[in-house]
Amino acid sequence: MGRKYVLGIESTAHTFATAIVDDELNILSDVRDVVKPGETLGIDPKLTAEHHANVAPQVLKKALDDAGMDIIDIDAVAYSMGPGLGPALRIGATVARAIAYKFKKPLYPVHHGIGHIELTSSLLGFKDPLVVIVSGGHTSILSFSLGRWRTYGETLDITLGNLMDMFARKIGIPFPGGPKIEEIARKGRKYIEMPYGIKGNNMVYSGLLTYATQLIGKEPVENIAYSLQETAFTVLVEATERALTQVSKKEIGLTGGVASNDRLYNMMCDMASEHGVKVGRLEKKYNSDNGVQIAVVGILYMKSGYAPVPVEEAVIKQRIRVEEVEVPWR
């Protein structure tokens, strides 16, 4: 039997991306096109969808060219079905359906978050990890139990990525401000007590943002950034430790844009080592939305013999939770 190839299409938010991955999870191509952020951090759904529709043909063509393949060589198409922005999701789903219909390819709708999770597990070589996603779109602690990926903790308001970026903007650093905040925080010397938002295994960050913002101009910015980071990360690591003792896993996979922060990574390692648990994080480029994560899940569906969906049933679900998704490959 020859090798199988899956085309993955991602379009939940600001990124339109395609990738081709084979059944041994080799990445043959990975092409992305990101909407430039506007004045606000939020994304304009209409402009985003327009962008995606405009770049889709060339992003798709480049993924095929880079892999040296023709569309008929693909064995299946996977697309991100949600959660995300309706108008943006619709572009990816439409492209996927068109290909599946015209070239008679099996079609797999993929949960975007499960894409992050499975890509993290497979690239890190982790069999059964606790996955911590910290990005602009997510801040959640997940693990596999009773047949599904489940959320063991998450932000109850804003994400960790948002917290960093919004604070950065307030001190005049353009999006994405996270990396710069890490740099400034390194020069902080004094810890200022700030609102510590933990609710069980869940985080609450908006009070922290308000508090830190009000200190601007009153305290050296290095100390504010340092205290903001220490507080926000300590909350996350504590929530992770609580989840960890509940599910007793042996590995923690850290992913999402904020995973690049060394302070966070080191804190996570310090916490985990006390439990004899390993921590891994992804290479920077796989922390942001991409087509590979979607293709990888497509491969997993295909290999487990899961039935593809007929084109007319290939919908999008803007608000789908990980718990709603059946996971036949684990």
Add this chain to the structure above:
Amino acid sequence: MEIRGLLEHFLEDGVMISKGAESNLYKISYYGKPAVLKYRVEKKYRIKELDKKIRRRRTFGEASSIYEAWKKGINVPRLLYADLERYYLIMEYLEGEVLREAILKKKYTDEEISVIASSLGEMIANLHNIDIVHGDLTTANIIIKDELRPYLIDFGLSERRSDPEAKAVDIEMFYRVLESTHTMEREKFFNAFIQAYKKNVLNSKEIISRFNRIRRMGRYIEERRRRS
């Protein structure tokens, strides 16, 4: 360096019964009675100042909430001793079984589940009525003594809050736990629980409507953020 003191004395013939995320628990003998010593341990990942603040605050919070609740006749272990400088407290030992494990083992019939859930609903209502939110309501923090009597433990994340929002969050978190850990029993359990809660809590309308709102919101964080 921490000096040798009462803590070491207590621990000398104590037996560790649990190693949680933030604390170690020992069964000890306190003036001849079985008791539990809960010691909040140092965490290397936290900077020193924050580590001390958190341990102190949690020890104090737990001690005062247990004491306040106990004074009102709510089923909690009796507080026996607390040392805020060494971050530990001592409370009455409860003979019983943790609800989480008991449910997972299918120990109870449907009727028994309803009985427990409704006593619990009444208990949480009484707690909220004295403006304490538990902050970590899970079935792992409930011990069932004989005659299906639930006792509430682990008040480290408790807060003094009079606003309906905080109370609604408390209930919502409990709902999440039932949803993820006790999927089969959730409906029966929660129905009995919320009925008793509503009947006993002050300001019930306000809390329940906030609860319903959070339930809706929680699911859509993703979308709300993206619209912002």
